[in-house]
Amino acid sequence: MKKYLVLAFLGIGLIACKEGASNQEDVATVSEELTSEEPGVFGEEFKNEATLTAFELGDIYSNLKVGDTINVTFEGPVQEVCQAKGCWMQVDVGAADPVMIKFKDYGFFVPKDIKDKKVVVHGEAFISETSVEEQQHYAKDGGKSEEEIAAITMPKKTLGFTASGVKIAE
CATH class of the missing domain: 1.20.5 (Single alpha-helices involved in coiled-coils or other helix-helix interfaces)
Structure with missing residues (x-):
């Protein structure tokens, strides 16, 4: 039995x-x-109406607290992209640190070779606290040296963004 x-x-x-x-x-x-059929568009379609500059978004971030969110569309230059899959990117918004952009529901990725290109991003801006482990993971994905990764020892407040759509500007 x-x-x-x-x-x-x-x-x-x-x-x-x-x-x-x-x-x-x-x-x-x-x-x-x-992923959209249109070249250079990733994620959900969106209109470029009321698109903020990166620096205007930086000003908005200066007024947000941990836990606040705001829906926004902005344009800015890509500083760094995940070299493993293109599953995150950082965009300069004129603040001390760039904004860390992840993609809604991990539903799409961006090309790994868009560093220094302008992108238009639509989604939710927020402030979060990033753990040491997560910072080290991003540093490794970004191709940082072992010394740079080991130097990360404190959690930090991060400019976060969950993108539902990304367009590579021409």
């Missing part, structure tokens, strides 16, 4: 694992569907 129960649980486990693999394929398909 015990043998039959063990075999039944193993069978159920194998079926569950197989279904999990198909779910991963579905996630990849959804990620591809979120």
Whole structure:
């Protein structure tokens, strides 16, 4: 009797694992569907109406507190991009530190070679606190040296942004 129960649980486990693999394929398909067909546009479509300059966004950040959010569209130069996948980027907004931009629901990525290009970004601006571990992870993704990574020892307040869409400006 015990043998039959063990075999039944193993069978159920194998079926569950197989279904999990198909779910991963579905996630990849959804990620591809979120990317626009228009060249240089990633994520959801948006209009460039009421687009702020990077420095205007920097002024808005100076008035935000941890936990505040604001919906905004802005244009600015890319300072750094994740070299592993293009899953984040940093844009200069005229503040002491650039704004860290991640992509909504990890649903799209940007090209890894857009450093120094202008982008128009639409989404939510906010202030957050970034842990030492997360800062070190971003430094590693950004190609920083081991010495630079080891020098990160304190959490810091970060200018954050969750982008629902990104356009590479021409």
